[in-house]
Amino acid sequence: MAQNPQNKDSKSISQRHQVGLERFVTDTPPLGGRIKTDISDFIVREILPSGEILSTFEDKKSNSNQNFESGKDRYTTFTLIKKNTDTIIAAKILEKYLNIPLKFIKWNGIKDHSAITAQKFSVKGNNLARLNNFEHKNIFLTKIRSSRKGMELGNLWGNQFTINIRYSIKPYDEIKEILNLWAEKINKIGFPNYYGMQRFGQHRPNSHKIGKLFLKGKFQEAIQEFLFHVYPKEYESNALFRMKLEKERNYEKGLKECPNSLFYEKMVIEQLSEELDYKKAYLALPISLCNLIISSYQSFLFNKAVSKRLKKGYPLSTPIKGDKIAILKDIKGSPSLVKYLYEGGNGWNDQNIEKAFQRERATILAPVLGYKTNLSDYPVFDEIYKEILNEEQFILSDFMLNERRLYNFEGTTRAIFIRPLNLQVNQAFITNNYPNLDPNGIKLEFSLPKGSYATILLNELRKSN
Known part of the structure; x- marks a missing residue:
């Protein structure tokens, strides 16, 4: 028998707290509901820097018959569409099929397992013929092309999401006003740019x-x-x-x-x-997984820091004195390398910073800790992180590993809040079949910059397991 989605799951709430997810910023009532009832309820499509949104349509006709020009082309690129499959496992399947080292296979980001996802891959060398003949029940390859360039880290704008929430606490018509208020607040202040539960393990968050x-x-x-x-x-x-x-x-x-x-x-x-x-x-x-597991501790510390900021009563998306600010590459986009320290309204550039926030072209940064992080560069988070590191009995030099195969965990920065692009909230269709509507189903469509988690936005709406 299906569990009543209105029941509060104390174990789940405890698990969220264990990975630092301790605060909501919206005050709308919890709407409950379930995600991923069916894999078609969670669709993720990469957005390339050009603005192209990859398709999840399994179209063999899109594959090219072009020749691989040796001397010019060095890579084979393609869109990988998968369902019920982990990204790293999909790469391992390709590694075995092509009989090449895993390091020759490149992609950007780990996509959800229980979903339908489309993401760009590249493989070193001429693999046109073999990839055109590839078959797997959960993996489909389209737009197979030869290319001079392979995938590079960061060669991605973000992801476009189409998500259905089933079994909300009340029929859609009765919660429509709440949904509109929620969307209005999210568009205004954004939501915490936490790392989501899947970053730590959906079933084993460890x-x-x-x-x-x-x-x-x-x-x-x-x-x-x-x-x-x-x-x-x-x-x-x-x-x-x-x-x-x-x-x-x-x-x-x-x-x-x-x-x-x-x-x-x-x-x-x-x-x-x-x-x-x-x-x-x-x-x-796999070394990519080794790095992912180790870096998840950095993610945990970041989540704790953002939660602690909110606990102290500091605003999420309005800067206070001592905040490190980054100008965004585009509206609601990723942070650029242009950074300033906000001095509470009296600094030489504070008026420009405030205007950038009004135009949704600026964000607040927090360190993602590493052995090179200088906390004094982030006065607000200096205080917060020192409290957390004391609780954790951890020092920054612990990030220094003498293992050449692993990442260099020197630290970076991350925006503490995010605003979705083109957020749309509607009534969901029953199992996505037009025209029958699901009376208790909510459909969300939106885009997020790379590295941000749709499930965190969903948490702000559902406020339950």
């Missing part, structure tokens, strides 16, 4: 814990958290396997018994069955 343990050099504890810790949302078969593996510590036997769904755990267990070296076991994972 990547930040593993990342912290690795950064602290506690490799055995990191692997134990990765393999053994059971979380409430896990499948029973997976939970039972974890408990048995923890009790027996027989990794050769565990490798044979490991459920197929525990794809990454199997990699770690295989390494442990060969050699009981916990650091090597962690690095047996």
Whole structure:
């Protein structure tokens, strides 16, 4: 029997707090509802720097018959459409199919697993013929082309989302006014640019814990958290396997018994069955995932900092004295490299900063901590982060890793709030079939700059699991 979506899920609320998601900025009543009832309820399409929005239409006719010009072309590019598949697993499937190193396959960003998504990929070398013949039940390739350039990090504007929320607490007609008020407030003040739950693990929100343990050099504890810790949302078969593996510590036997769904755990267990070296076991994972897990601790600290700012009563999207400001590349877009310190209205450039905020061309930055972060450059967040680091018993030099295969965790910055572009709120269709409307369904369409999470915007509306 389906769970009543109006019931408050205290475990879920606790899990959100565990990853630093502690504050809402809208005061509209919770509307509940469920997302991803069906994968077609969550559609994500990349927006390229040119403004092109990739299509999720599975069109073989879009594939090119062009020749690969050796001497000019060095890459094969394509749109990868996937459903019920993790981005890294999709890349691993291509790696095996093409029999090439994973490092030759490039993409921008991890897209949702339980969704239909379209994103740009590139593969080094001439792979036109093989990719045109690629077939997989959950992955489809379109617009296969030869290219002089491959995908580069940051070569993306953002993502366009089409999302249906099912089983809201009241029929759409009764909550239409609330929806309009909510959309008006979101367009005015934005929402916290938190890292979403999927950044930490949707069913096992512990990547930040593993990342912290690795950064602290506690490799055995990191692997134990990765393999053994059971979380409430896990499948029973997976939970039972974890408990048995923890009790027996027989990794050769565990490798044979490991459920197929525990794809990454199997990699770690295989390494442990060969050699009981916990650091090597962690690095047996795809390097992109190793980096993702470690950097999720940076994401956790950022979430805590934004929540603490809001707890202190500081505004989300209006600057206060000591805020570091970035001018946006375009309206509601990503931060540029043009940065200023806001001095409370009395600074030499404060009037221009205030005008930029009025025109939605500026944002407030917070550090994403690393070993090179100078907190004194961010007076407001200097105080906030020092409190958090003291609570966490963590120092910035812990981010310095002596492992050449991993990222250089020197730190960066991130906008603390975001405004959606072209936000539209309507009544959803039943299973997306026109013309039948879902009486308790809400349809949202909007775009976000790269790195921002649609689920955080949905949290502001639903305010429940």
